[in-house]
Structure formats: C-alpha cells, structure tokens
Amino acid sequence: MPTYAAFAxxxxxxxxxxxxxxxxxxxxxxxxxxxxxxLRDAYVLLGERDVLLLFDATDRQAALEASIAAERYGIELQTMEATHVDELGRLVEDGT
Incomplete structure (x- = not known):
C-alpha cells in the first residue's frame, strides 16, 4: 500500500x-x-502546520476520501504521496 503524508x-x-x-x-x-x-502515525507540530499524519492507503482514491473525511473534524489536509528513502535505489533502477 502506498504511504501518504498529510500536513494538517x-x-x-x-x-x-x-x-x-x-x-x-x-x-x-x-x-x-x-x-x-x-493511520500509521500522527504528530502535533510547532510551526506553520498543526499536525502531521502518516497513513497507508490502498490507492489515491482512498487517500482523497480520507482527506475529505478529515474535513468533517475541522482538519484541513494537504496530502502527498510519500516514498521511503530506501526505495530510491529501486526507482533509479526502474528509470522512474
């Protein structure tokens, strides 16, 4: 499952x-x-953003639905797909 990072x-x-x-x-x-x-982890932040969420989602549609669901709790998300640094070598080998 892809991992997503969301600043909230x-x-x-x-x-x-x-x-x-x-x-x-x-x-x-x-x-x-x-x-x-x-939801893998959640952190309260000091600075421009209030919270960092790390979560796995089956696909982008699920990540989008999660972002929309968070809005109901008064949380505005900026969600990005995240790739672990250990995967960089594989990405280079694949030519992506």
Missing part, C-alpha cells in the same frame, strides 16, 4: 484545548479505516 491545519476555534483535539483521533482513525486507509 486545525480550524481556529474548533477545539478549546489539547484534550479536545486529542479526543477526535480514535474517531478519525476509525473513519480512515472505513476508507481503506491505515
């Missing part, structure tokens, strides 16, 4: 504190799983 911004005013934000992760994980995605 949380809508201002959507959550009053860190506990409220943390409370949605179980629901979000379950919502992603119903869209053939597996």
């Amino acid at each position: 911004n949380v809508e201002t005013g959507q959550f009053q504190n860190a506990q409220e934000l943390a409370s949605i992760w179980g629901d979000l994980r379950q919502d992603l799983e119903t869209r053939d995605c597996d």
Whole structure:
C-alpha cells in the first residue's frame, strides 16, 4: 500500500484545548479505516502546520476520501504521496 503524508491545519476555534483535539483521533482513525486507509502515525507540530499524519492507503482514491473525511473534524489536509528513502535505489533502477 502506498504511504501518504498529510500536513494538517486545525480550524481556529474548533477545539478549546489539547484534550479536545486529542479526543477526535480514535474517531478519525476509525473513519480512515472505513476508507481503506491505515493511520500509521500522527504528530502535533510547532510551526506553520498543526499536525502531521502518516497513513497507508490502498490507492489515491482512498487517500482523497480520507482527506475529505478529515474535513468533517475541522482538519484541513494537504496530502502527498510519500516514498521511503530506501526505495530510491529501486526507482533509479526502474528509470522512474
């Protein structure tokens, strides 16, 4: 399954504190799983973005559906397909 990285911004005013934000992760994980995605990791960030999500998805359609689903939780995602650095050699050999 391809891996995706998603930088997320949380809508201002959507959550009053860190506990409220943390409370949605179980629901979000379950919502992603119903869209053939597996949330591997989630990190809270300091800086321009609020959260980094790493998830596996069966295909781009599933990743798109996951991004749309996250919007319901007040989370705007910028999702990108990610390739592990160990795969770079294989990509060069394949000519891609």
